[in-house]
Amino acid sequence: MDTVHHIDALRAQLQVWRREGARIALTPTMGNLHAGHxxxxxxxRRRADRVxxxxxxxxxxxxxxxxFDRYPRTLDADADKLAGAGCDLLFAPSVAEMYxxxxxGFTVISVPRYADxxxxxxxxxxxxxxxxxxxxxxxxxxxxxxxxxxxDYQQLLVIRQMARDLHMxxxxxxxxxEREADGLALSSRNQYLLxxxxxxxxxxxxxxxxxxxxxxxxxxxxxxxxxxEIERLGNAGFRPxxxxxxxxxxxxxxxxDREFRILLAAFLGKTxxxxxxxxxxxxx
Ligand code: PAF
Numbered sequence: 001m002d003t004v005h006h007i008d009a010l011r012a013q014l015q016v017w018r019r020e021g022a023r024i025a026l027t028p029t030m031g032n033l034h035a036g037h038x039x040x041x042x043x044x045r046r047r048a049d050r051v052x053x054x055x056x057x058x059x060x061x062x063x064x065x066x067x068f069d070r071y072p073r074t075l076d077a078d079a080d081k082l083a084g085a086g087c088d089l090l091f092a093p094s095v096a097e098m099y100x101x102x103x104x105g106f107t108v109i110s111v112p113r114y115a116d117x118x119x120x121x122x123x124x125x126x127x128x129x130x131x132x133x134x135x136x137x138x139x140x141x142x143x144x145x146x147x148x149x150x151x152d153y154q155q156l157l158v159i160r161q162m163a164r165d166l167h168m169x170x171x172x173x174x175x176x177x178e179r180e181a182d183g184l185a186l187s188s189r190n191q192y193l194l195x196x197x198x199x200x201x202x203x204x205x206x207x208x209x210x211x212x213x214x215x216x217x218x219x220x221x222x223x224x225x226x227x228x229e230i231e232r233l234g235n236a237g238f239r240p241x242x243x244x245x246x247x248x249x250x251x252x253x254x255x256x257d258r259e260f261r262i263l264l265a266a267f268l269g270k271t272x273x274x275x276x277x278x279x280x281x282x283x284x
Contacts, residue, residue, distance in 0.1 A: 001083040003075075003090040007140060010091050014052075014141060022049040026143035028134060031055035031092075032072040032188040033081045036178035040147045041085040043175050047145050053082050054091040054137055056098060061129030072188060091141070098136065109135045111158045111165070117250060118263060119154045119274065122241050127158045134159050138170055146170050151177040151185050153261060153276045157250060177275070179205065185275045192271040201268055203236055208277045211245060211262050216281050220255040239267040248278065258283075 004010050017024060025048035027040040044051040055078050062068035075092055082090055099106060109131040114120065120127050138146060148156050160172045178186045183205030184198075193201055207229040214225050222245040230240045243264040247253050253260060263276040
């Protein structure tokens with residue numbers, strides 16, 4: 001697997017593969033790769049002849065008080081893992097390569113349908129940053145298929161909507177969340193957790209599952225169900241930002257709905273964690 005840091009080198013390799021008629025997949029990441037990312041690469045491998053991964057910690061999607069500076073950067077280890085998972089090319093640009101003229105006056109992609117709710121409400125501008133960088137990556141690589149983790153479920157919807165709205169000739173694929181044995185969703189941010197916090201963090205998945213079980217049992221008092229879990233998490237030392245039952249498109253469900261996404265965000269100490277599960281109930 002080659003690693004390229006410059007757009008020219010990326011384009012040169014892609015041109016060769018395109019001439020060969022290869023189907024190309026892209027898995028964008030911010031590095032610090034874990035098994036969840038490698039599942040993306042493996043899923044990409046099954047869908048394409050050539051797999052390109054990107055590692056780029058995108059300053060545009062971090063708020064002023066967020067963890068851009070301390071976000072773990074582990075490029076050499078990432079490259080080894082990607083090669084092992086069957087990636088063909090790693091694109092790891094610098095900030096200057098991606099945004100050579102800085103951020104002032106830079107073109108921004110907004111996806112208003114999803115940008116301001118849930119994650120967007122707590123992280124203003126975050127999804128503009130995500131959509132903008134993913135738009136750049138999709139433009140540069142022009143993949144046939146691009147893969148994203150369902151752990152960032154709202155991000156997946158933002159990217160799908162952008163691709164649809166901008167008529168991008170790319171298939172956007174969501175890959176199920178990879179979890180630790182106790183249910184904690186894999187995330188690069190898990191490594192910020194202190195040992196005691198790490199032991200507690202699985203409570204988030206347990207809360208999602210309890211809400212899911214209640215829905216399966218026929219309960220449709222969404223607000224009350226979520227309020228109980230928010231209180232439980234609060235009592236256990238979390239600072240929940242939201243825990244909500246939505247339709248798969250993130251609109252509010254009514255009593256007749258059977259298909260749901262349950263999503264949450266909570267701080268544990270200084271670490272902000274998000275998670276979600278999807279479910280279809282047999283009956284209303
Ligand atoms: O999910 C991520 O790691 C990032 O938000 C992405 C999609 C690579 C854009 O920077």
